[in-house]
Amino acid sequence: xxxxxxxxxxxxxxxxxxxxxxxxxxxxxxxxxxxxxxxxxxxxxxxxxxxxxxxxxxxxxxxxxxxxxxxxxxxxxxxxxxxxxxxxxxxxxxxxxxxxxxxxxxxxxxxxxxxxxxxxxxxxxxxxxxxxxxxxxxxxxxxxxxxxxxxxxxxxxxxxxxxxxxxxxxxxxxxxxxxxxxxxxxxxxxxxxxxxxxxxxxxxxxxxxxxxxxxxxxxxxxxxxxxxxxxxxxxxxxxxxxxxxxxxxxxxxxxxxxxxxxxxxxxxxxxxxxxxxxxxxxxxxxxxxxxxxxxxxxxxxx
Amino acid sequence: xxxxxxxxxxxxxxxxxxxxxxxxxxxxxxxxxxxxxxxxxxxxxxxxxxxxxxxxxxxxxxxxxxxxxxxxxxxxxxxxxxxxxxxxxxxxxxxxxxxxxxxxxxxxxxxxxxxxxxxxxxxxxxxxxxxxxxxxxxxxxxxxxxxxxxxxxxxxxxxxxxxxxxxxxxxxxxxxxxxxxxxxxxxxxxxxxxxxxxxxxxxxxxxxxxxxxxxxxxxxxxxxxxxxxxxxxxxxxxxxxxxxxxxxxxxxxxxxxxxxxxxxxxxxxxxxxxxxxxxxxxxxxxxxxxxxxxxxxxxxxxxxxxxxxxx
Numbered sequence: 171x172x173x174x175x176x177x178x179x180x181x182x183x184x185x186x187x188x189x190x191x192x193x194x195x196x197x198x199x200x201x202x203x204x205x206x207x208x209x210x211x212x213x214x215x216x217x218x219x220x221x222x223x224x225x226x227x228x229x230x231x232x233x234x235x236x237x238x239x240x241x242x243x244x245x246x247x248x249x250x251x252x253x254x255x256x257x258x259x260x261x262x263x264x265x266x267x268x269x270x271x272x273x274x275x276x277x278x279x280x281x282x283x284x285x286x287x288x289x290x291x292x293x294x295x296x297x298x299x300x301x302x303x304x305x306x307x308x309x310x311x312x313x314x315x316x317x318x319x320x321x322x323x324x325x326x327x328x329x330x331x332x333x334x335x336x337x338x339x340x341x342x343x344x345x346x347x348x349x350x351x352x353x354x355x356x357x358x359x360x361x362x363x364x365x366x367x368x369x370x371x372x373x374x375x376x377x378x379x380x381x382x383x384x385x386x387x388x389x390x391x392x393x394x395x396x397x398x399x400x401x402x403x404x405x406x407x408x409x410x411x412x413x414x415x416x417x418x419x420x421x422x423x424x425x426x427x428x429x430x431x432x433x434x435x436x437x438x439x440x441x442x443x444x445x446x447x448x449x450x451x452x453x454x455x456x457x458x459x460x461x462x463x464x465x466x467x468x469x470x471x472x
Numbered sequence: 473x474x475x476x477x478x479x480x481x482x483x484x485x486x487x488x489x490x491x492x493x494x495x496x497x498x499x500x501x502x503x504x505x506x507x508x509x510x511x512x513x514x515x516x517x518x519x520x521x522x523x524x525x526x527x528x529x530x531x532x533x534x535x536x537x538x539x540x541x542x543x544x545x546x547x548x549x550x551x552x553x554x555x556x557x558x559x560x561x562x563x564x565x566x567x568x569x570x571x572x573x574x575x576x577x578x579x580x581x582x583x584x585x586x587x588x589x590x591x592x593x594x595x596x597x598x599x600x601x602x603x604x605x606x607x608x609x610x611x612x613x614x615x616x617x618x619x620x621x622x623x624x625x626x627x628x629x630x631x632x633x634x635x636x637x638x639x640x641x642x643x644x645x646x647x648x649x650x651x652x653x654x655x656x657x658x659x660x661x662x663x664x665x666x667x668x669x670x671x672x673x674x675x676x677x678x679x680x681x682x683x684x685x686x687x688x689x690x691x692x693x694x695x696x697x698x699x700x701x702x703x704x705x706x707x708x709x710x711x712x713x714x715x716x717x718x719x720x721x722x723x724x725x726x727x728x729x730x731x732x733x734x735x736x737x738x739x740x741x742x743x744x745x746x747x748x749x750x751x752x753x754x755x756x757x758x759x760x761x762x763x764x765x766x767x768x769x770x771x772x773x774x775x776x777x778x779x780x781x782x783x
Contacts (some may be wrong), residue, residue, distance in 0.1 A: 202579040288500040297493035318511030341507040377490040404598040430723035443601035458589035466661035
């Protein structure tokens, strides 16, 4: 799991004995000076600014938003604006938040379940066609979703699911990326000897998956779960197509509805956006380390 | 030792070894086939048919009619131009800045985790929400963007939605904002496996930070650079949410009063779900796919050369 962490000191270690004594300092420029911190702080400010601005607008009055120069401190209207969003009759915002939560939760658990099963088979079991099927899964990663959207809409229409949450959930139940990610992780994190030992003890394949593999890959499950939840919560195009115009869309579609009148009240729109963003900010706050590690590991191995 | 239960067990074991792998991958492939692969294949059929939502009687094969119409459609060529304009304005600065940020994050830093998590803020923020914020930031009279520019000395406020160039810049800014941090983390991961003595040798030879970045870092992380170039090509050519919600009346999906920033993905939505012509929309999505494949391959080849591929 910590391939990168264990490899990096290794290479440095082999480099040191050759020629230069280990006591010598590494060259200056590799360390971080004041400019590094300054530049990175600007990057952080740039990253955080829109979120801060969302908060400013969400707490302001209409009059405050028309001021020049713009007011850069939050106002006191947050609760009024929130109340307005939540009590609207034409866009049921609370219900849309609940829908987003349902869709994201179901999709996340489904992806974790099916992808850890398939990933286990691809990583640790031998069967005919294994390599060909895995190559196929990887190839499909490069095909854009856009290509299937029209046909998916027609398919959902035939089944009669358009306009329901089922249409949003079902295409997300499995993910090729999830299988790929779990496989990569299991190859390294679960020793073959462990699987063999469990077999000799009489464990069935399913049993091995449950009691040997899953406990060993818990960190990868957490990362895949977080990434899947974030992606599903934030998905917009497909939910818009299948749920657009219904009374109970997901929160992302509800936001676009809020922004679709001829006269848009941005303090109200961004109060809603703030609420819809909050769960993800909390997730980043709690699982930030894991998310960073997950993204970086995916990069090195692919 | 009784042979009876042993044999039974043996058979069970053999069954388990031989068939359980297929049971494990079956749910994935079943769901993936129905909701992932079938639509893509079926999309090809739809593209070759008449398929109008407002006129169900108009069915049957259209042959290449949808594609022929595409070639003569001004809206399509306009959308293609917009897509490429925004794509160039977003991909190049995005990956360059990501490289620089990664280089800085790779130094010995205090509060390292804090910086790394911080650059992911845009990544977890819903695109819908951030685009709506930027729509306010890029307002003509009361927007922060124009206010900052006025502090820097521009004479008149820019009407960001009035011209192609200004709307492209606004949308590219949203894309750059969203993806710089994510790409920086991908680069950082690759950079951490570069042995340190390579830099030491280069420093002894008198190479400054910039030279080191372009001569050592970029060539050594080339596979990840190519990966991000392909990823951002796929994403950049499919832009949908940003151009749709940048418009003040989002539901119109025209990308501006005169389609100033309507991308192909947005045009597909307009043709399919506003004009209700699904057959034509499917044809467009195939065209978009072909364009993406061509551009991604071209980009990968060029990047491979740039990063010192001749060695």
